[in-house]
């Protein structure tokens with residue numbers, strides 16, 4: 376699920392010799408603003424340890440670490456074992472390192488399902504599965520019949536901070552809501568963050584909001600330029616088995632997408648003009664529109680309960696007055712597993728995505744734990760599951776944190792850091808939204824790395840990695856990743872590596888460990904995390920969201936303010 380801007384190794388003999396001749400710790404940086412024990416922890420970070428974690432976790436024997444599979448469980452056991460060897464305290468269920476995450480796999484059975492748009496006047500429109508619609512039942516019922524009126528609710532957003540409400544004067548209980556993806560377009564940074572996507576633009580928000588308001592279904596209209604991905608992406612990620620957290624509240628009977636042309640045709644049959652309606656949805660004065668049509672659908676689903684674990688450990692803080700608070704580091708260990716129906720190599724090893732993040736997480740834990748003194752606040756290390764299924768492990772962690780969310784001062788996440796060399800540039804998207812940013816800037820400077828701005832804020836990458844699950848419960852959170860510029864290479868090289876990775880390895884069986892990989896860069900990213908985590912753990916004032924940020928309210932709630 377992570378954005379595809381990562382990079383991976385080219386097999387250069389010269390760099391191989393280079394990395395072998397280089398003593399492991401030679402490249403470690405110092406940050407003189409850190410206490411001596413933290414500087415020792417930085418020097419403790421060894422790239423070869425990260426290599427060995429990646430080598431093991433991405434081995435064929437781990438079968439791609441699929442969620443709820445044996446390979447995934449072996450990965451979790453391996454990580455728990457390392458935590459135990461470092462002397463960390465278990466923070467999972469019943470004194471173990473494992474936090475059980477209850478999941479359910481749902482597969483729509485297209486042969487037994489139907490999806491019909493029925494205008495009050497005119498012919499029923501029976502849609503073709505995958506070509507014209509995709510749909511899921513989120514309530515984990517094997518068969519559900521839907522017969523409900525359709526209401527067009529524009530973008531399906533209620534955002535008081537932007538004085539925006541697409542649900543004006545309408546009772547949507549028991550109804551099906553037709554809506555647009557994304558959010559009202561704007562160049563004004565104070566209105567839905569201008570060009571950048573806020574969480575209101577993500578389809579996950581739209582489903583959640585509709586369910587909160589009592590709607591039984593949502594039909595999202597897919598329009599490529601608005602969604603920033605094509606219909607193939609919608610079709611591929613919404614057919615086959617989809618996993619959900621086992622929820623304790625009602626969700627949608629039909630969470631669905633249709634093609635733009637289908638929505639146009641439906642509006643036309645009801646004597647309406649969809650393009651006109653989409654235009655009026657862009658203004659504050661928009662009001663919901665009854666479509667004079669019903670959704671008549673039967674969804675038959677295969678339900679497969681499964682279980683997986685988040686692996687959680689803690690290094691208690693050294694200051695009794697502050698040790699009830701903690702910095703939390705996260706990295707998902709799951710990947711895509713095996714696709715048995717696929718010929719040839721069908722093991723999705725996930726070396727870069729995200730054995731690298733796990734290797735970094737483990738090495739940070741070891742380096743900090745073995746320092747002569749520990750940070751004042753506690754450090755929690757959580758390797759989460761089911762990220763590739765939609766950030767589900769971290770969502771569960773956010774909803775069931777090992778200590779209250781208001782006591783977690785910062786989350787640093789690692790996801791997909793291809794081991795190709797030492798970055799001269801980092802990506803920390805979202806850090807600028809927090810009061811911790813000046814510390815990030817100063818630390819980057821001490822490390823000799825530039826901070827790369829988000830090149831495509833409109834794509835909403837911030838909402839597609841595990842740190843977001845922590846942000847949702849108010850914790851200031853961001854991921855640390857390599858930028859595009861690398862030591863010893865021209866600027867274009869990194870971009871080329873990223874494109875090559877996206878085209879040939881990202882989410883493919885070829886994302887495999889190679890002995891030629893260079894882990895000094897991943898080690899540097901681990902050192903950066905140690906430095907940032909230590910600073911947050913020792914800081915007088917804990918980080919918060921900048922005033923007006925979309926997560927500010929969640930933080931205040933978690934702090935009881």
Ligand SMILES: [Zn+2]
Nearest residue numbers: 377728729790
């Ligand atoms: Zn990932």
